[in-house]
Amino acid sequence: MNRKTTTLFALMVVIALVLGACGSPTPADSGDTAPIVETVVVTVEVPAAAPAPLPVPPAGYGVTLATVLERGVLICGVNSQVPGFGYIGADGSFSGFDVDYCRALAAAIFGDSTKVEFRAVTAAERFTALQSGEIDVLSRNTTWSTVRDTELGGNFVHTTFYDGQGMMVPTSLGATTLADLEGGTICVQTGTTTELNLADVMAAEGISYTPAVFEDADSTFAAYAEGRCDAVTTDKSGLISRRTVLANPAEHVIMDVTMSKEPLGPMVRHGDDQWFDIAQWTVFALISAEEFGITSANVADAKAAPASPEVSRLLGNEGDLGLKLGLSNDWAYNIIAQVGNYAEVYNRNLGPDTPTYIPRGLNSLYTDGGLLYAPPFR
Amino acid sequence: MATTNPQTAKIPVWRDERILKWIAQIAFTVTIIFFAELIFSNMAEGLSQQGTKLGFSFLQGAAGFDIAETLIEFSRSSTYWQAFLVGLYNTLLVSIVGIIFSTILGVILGVARLSTNLLVRWLSAAYLELMRNLSLLVFLIFWYLGVFLKLPRVKEAIIWPGEIYLSNRGIVFPWGLPTETASTYRTILLVAVLAAAGVGFVLHQRGKRTGKSPLTLLWSFGVFALIALAGWFFLPTAPYMLEFPYVDGLRIAGGKTFTPEFMALASGLTLYTAAFIGEVVRAGIQAVSRGQVEAARAIGLNGFQTLRLVIFPQALQVIVPPLTSQYLNLTKNSSLAIAVGYADLFYVSNTILNQSGRAVEMITLVMLTYLTFSLLTSLFMNWYNQRILLVER
Structure with missing residues (x-):
């Protein structure tokens, strides 16, 4: 009995020491020290020039895309309990607005929207799943907020749904x-x-x-x-x-x-700016496609006879925007052909013909009085 | 003088069992440390890549969320640490309530299981078998969704005699509201407890000396009740005023509310653990040899006296170690509170984890807290076990 007590105390002491060791070197405010450097954008500014000697990429740059390509499938954290956004059907398949974003991202990366594996995560476990690398991207009606963008170790890509x-x-x-x-x-x-x-x-x-x-x-x-x-x-x-x-x-x-205000959107891990760019421009491709009137039905025609130079760049006829993201040049074409544009994704999941009908409201193009506005493709 | 024992002198190092044992232990320790280091540095690297660092200073940040059931003052502007304490106290509350009631019920079940009355024995056996073969989580959800949430809504609340309100918002009892003399009265109560303990001690000592049964408990309780009653009427105003619950808009105001979450968890844990304690008690009683009972009967003790004076003191030694495990299980099982939404330690920590994103820190804190609970419980129970050990001569 005496010996047992001693062992117990020894155990407690050891744990106390370990705890003390990881507690001590912490600065008062850890939010300031995030070593993220935005250096990547430079290449986009000079599209014509040959790739100039790049600054040393920050740790983690390109790691996610390489991992995903090697794995051959994108792992996407989604909801499974909210019809219209992320829901498991009776046959076990996922559907919803946030789920279709994952398909679009898979189409951009692999040229195949089916190369995505869905992981149902709860609200409680979603950030840990993203931080630990269990999922590559979180697309689960998640609200963009300061703490989540900083301390939770993630970056919000863009608002896909204003709520x-x-x-x-x-x-x-x-x-x-x-x-x-x-x-x-x-x-x-x-x-x-x-x-x-x-x-x-x-x-x-x-x-x-x-x-x-x-x-x-x-x-x-x-x-x-x-x-x-x-x-x-x-x-x-x-x-x-x-x-x-x-x-x-x-x-x-x-x-x-x-x-x-609840701006909902996908989220990626801190530390890999290339992955952030891919995730972000996938959203922009969806929005721009709607703005240009390109749908999954007419995208082949649009590629054959582009209406404007920007459409031409978007669909990969001209320039090398896809290559700059680390993808193939027809990445946006694949998204639109396989998943559709923003309006198609919206109407499929939340449109008037669905039980989960939500009027578009703020989620219309800026030309229709909404908030959807994508930067130019050039 | 190595030459006096030529045998040991000849054993080479690689075959010397004592040295080999040492080497094995060192190798084992090094491996453990190596793996611990590997895991830790891996985690640290991952965290630094995302720009987060380990540390507990975030616990001083404002929580921002509300908690329904608190034993201490808490609002949305309180800190994460206070939220953690709310959870800690709630866990302690439900564990202590669970331990007390499951012990009482368990002892009754264990004795009933060995009863000579067929009906009592079978009922007890049926209960034990049913409970021990159920999953606790399923059982808790049954109590929550199937029993306490099926009670009527506030406006149609069932009112039991004594103004006890039963609704799906909880069970509300009339409760004493402290008046200005309450703190004085608490001092009087403390004095009463001390006096009762003193009387009990003196009587116990005398009982040991004279060998007569001095009705220690009765006298102690009498002293306590006398002082408590005298204090109540001596004070200018009564220290507590009875407050009856009443329906007020959407809620039942006044009185003391036990929420459906607490009721479901407490009753589920109690009924479940009682079954295991019942089996432990039965095993303990059966471990006492038949001859002891026969001898007790032979000197004229009745059934209850036999149980209290002969069987239980001996059975306790067999009962206490496994009983300790059951207490530990109950405390740890209380973390299933998250399934029924009771704000216990794990539940609140999970909320903090989500809102602050500090997974490693919070999980470490939770594990250490449960470990401390368990170690303290075992220390106490081991001390108790040591105390009740029969001194064999």
Whole structure:
């Protein structure tokens, strides 16, 4: 017994030492020390010249693309519980707006949109999965925020869906404003920005409430359906999508309040700027294709007879934009031919013919009064 | 004088068992250190590539989220560390409640399992078999979704006699609201406890000396109750005012609320662990030889006295070590709280991990905390086991 106690104490001491060792050399603010240097853009500025002697690329540059190419398949972290964005169908196949982005990225890299493996990750585990390299890219209705862009070790690629946080209540409750929820219980999912926004907004408006917090979307909405809470909150797109799978959608109403800005988009790891560029320009290719009126149906014609020099550059007839990204020159052609443009992806998953219909609103081209605006391809 | 023992002098180094054992141990240690170093440096490299560094200073940052059930003051502007403490206390609460009730139920089940009454024995056996062969996670979700969330909504809450409200927002009891004399009364209670302990000690010593049973417990309790009651009526205003729950808009206000999450976790853990404790108790009782019982009967002890004075003191030695494991299991199993949304240590840490992105630090902290819980529990139980060991002469 005595000896056992001694062993136990020895173990504790060892652990304490290890802990002390990794705790001590930490500066007060680790956010300032990120060694990311934006040097890559230089090559894009001088397209005609032969590749000048490049500065030494930062650690990690090009690693992800090399790994993905060697593996022969892209691993994409997606949602599996939100119809329209990321959902596993009855046959085990993934579908949704965020899922199609992964297909577009695979088409850009391999010229084959099927070379992608989907990993369903929860809100709670998504950043760890990205940090640890378990997934190459995270495309899971994730809100762009400062902490996530810095401390969580990731970079947001671009906003693919402009959203806002909403609140859903049973119609029978008769609540129309947040103040009607005074004293109520509100279901929310852990590890999300909505959890934080809820606390912010309710504190700002001086409404007292009790949070009921759950691990994933399924258990959050199951508890809501059981009446554990008076209201449930998440991004409006999520509410619209989840309402379709409630037992009786007509008995629930999404309140006319917007509690926050929720720009959703894909995210990649810090430290590999080439990969960041590929992920970003895949988004731009989708948006530009819609702007130029190129669809999966007419892309072959557009390539044969480009309407403008920029279309020509986009589809790889002219210049070497694809090569500069480390891809083949017909990367954008492959995206559009196999996955479609932004509008096609949107309508397939969230359009008027789907149960998860969300009006395009802010997610229209800037020419139609929306926020979608891609930089020029040159 | 090596020459006096020529045999050992001849053994070459590579065949000397003592030296070989040393070498093996050193090699083993070096391998362990090597792997630990490999894992650690790999992690450090990965983190530095993303520009993050290990450290616990982030715990001083503002949490930004709300927690429903807290034993201490907490709001969205509290720190991550305070959030962690909220989880820690909630884990302690549910573990202690679980340990107390599962022990009581477990002892009853264990004794009932050996009862001479057929019905009692079979009921107990059926319960033990059912519980031991269920998955705890499934059982918890059953209690949560199948029982506590199936209670009616706030407006149609069931009201039990004594103003106990049952709804799917929890079970609400009338509760004492402290008045201005409450702190004085707490001092009086402390005095009462000390006095009761003193009386108990004196009586216990006398009982040992005279060999007579002095009803120690009864006297101690009497002293405590007397002082407590006298204090209550002596104070100018009553120290606690009974507050009854009532429906207030969307919630039930007043009283003390036990949320469905807490109820599901506490009842699930208790009922599940009680089955295992029941088996441990049964094994302990059966380990006491039949002759002891017969001897106890022969000197005129009745059934309860036999159990209390002869069987349990001997059975305890067999019971305590596996019982310790059950207590540890219960504490560790409480991390399944995350499935029913109870804000325990693991659940809150998971939220912190998500909001701050500090996976390595938070997981380390959680592991160390559970390790500390377990080690403290084992130390206490080992001390207790040592104390109850029969002194054999």
